[in-house]
Amino acid sequence: MQVVQHFLKWAETARVSERAGAAAALARVYLDRELPFEDRYAAEAALTSLLDDPSPKVRVALSEALSMSRHAPVQVVAALAADQPDVAGPILARSPVLSETDLIDRIADGRHKTQCLIAQRPQLTMGVSAAIAELGDPDACIALVENKSAEIAAISFRRMIERHSDEPRLREALICDARLPSDCRHLILTQLGETLRDAPLVKALVGAVRAEKLTHEACLRASLTLIATMEPAEHQALVEHLRIRGELTTGFIVRLVAHGKIDFFGNVLIALTGQARERVGGLLANGREVAIAALLHKAGLSKPVQKTIIRALAVWREVAQGERVAGAQEVSWLMLEAIGATPAQAGPEPDAAELAALLRSIHIEALRENARLQAQALVAA
Structure with a gap:
């Protein structure tokens, strides 16, 4: 007790460097937890009085000395946490005394x-x-995303995207984060596409209408790439995200099937029809054409679309069973054939003309991609 009294009197005239060193020493003595009760009580009073020291160097020394201990006085820690940033820094960064409420x-x-x-x-x-x-x-949001030990809810990821969608550094950090939910990843891809579409240079080069079309196609391709890298457990969440955004369009569904994303397509059908997962999965794997057509009709898909999907499903079944080798290039061609839209055929019915145009574009994209991969293989060889 007398030592503490002497300290308080001495601190009134001591230099800043001396007071800072003494503050740190007093904090360490207090945290040692071997003081008698009266001395400990007096030491706590002295530590509290140091919060009023006019020099931030003294308070910084106190903050650093108390920042790692669970036994630091609560009132002192709380006051230091509310002090100026240099003083509060060590406490805010690591003090276990601060509660969730304090931090918020x-x-x-x-x-x-x-x-x-x-x-x-x-x-x-x-x-x-x-x-x-x-x-x-x-x-702060970038620091949070880069903190791999932080628990971050899906809604928190979404709020960061909504609030700071124009911040490229945050978008990059989010895209690189394996914790980012699939629907948020898709939202970022969509926002990037919209930013590109609205860029004055892009509009000047290709025109607003063409920019809209190119952006839409790029987003669709990005969505397919995203689906290919996702865990199946995330499919349902992304489907719901797309449904809410109105992006479960016929064109998107046809692309899904043409590219063989059958598991994801199954989740789309569950969302659109309300049918049980077991029933949808069974029909896609082994169902007859009539039963599949009825399911697709319930999903709101037209007869021409039903024909192309049924044809594609038959091919993908053979691929899955090891009876055939095929990809999007071959499947999109057979889907065209199902509606009479290949060059050797009479042509599609009027109600399938738009579908035929979509399938041709998918087929051409697949041809280009296969050619690009072949060229890369030749260079690598």
Whole structure:
């Protein structure tokens, strides 16, 4: 007790460097937890009094000394966390004394450095991550995404995209994050396409209508690539995301089937028809044409589309069983053939003309892609 009294009197006239060193030493003594109760009580009072020291160097020394301990005085830690950024930094970055509520309150203060420090804390809870996603500036959100130990809910990923969609560094960090849900990944791809479409240079070069078409096609191809890299467990969430956005179009469905994304197509049918997963899966794997046609009709697909899908499914079944080798190039051609739209045929019915044009474009894209891959193989050889 007397030592603490002497310290407080001495601190009134000591130099800043001396007070900072003494503050750190006093904090270490307090955390040692071997002081008698009265001495410990007095030490805590002295530590609290140091919060009023006019020099931030003293408070920084106190903050660093207390930042790692679970036994630091709560009132001192709380005050240091609300101090200026240089003082608050060590506490915000690592103090185990701060509760989830404390951290959220500090995030709500809106200080850039404070938000970034909290976003970098190890083992961030989902609640704190949600606060950063909702209130944090772009740099804080980037720090959160780069914090691989943070728990981040799907809705928090979405909020970061919605709030900072124009920040390329955040988009890049999100795309590289394996935790990013598939629907959020698709949303970023769509936003990138829209940014490209609206770019003045693109409009000047190809025109607004052409830019819209090119962007739409690019987004469709990106969606197919995304589906190919996804875990099957994520299919349902992405289907629901596409359904809400109105993107489960006939054209998208035809592309899915032409490219052999049959598992994902099954989830689309479940969403559109309300049929049980087991029934849809069974029909796609082994169902007869009549039963499949009835399912496709329930999904709102026209008869010409039904014909092409049924033809494609038959081919993909043979591929799955090892009876045939085929890809999008061969399947899209056979889908064209199913509606009489190949050069050797009479041509499609009027109600299938638009479908035929879509299938031709898919076929040409597949031809180009196969040619590109072949050229790369020749160069590599």
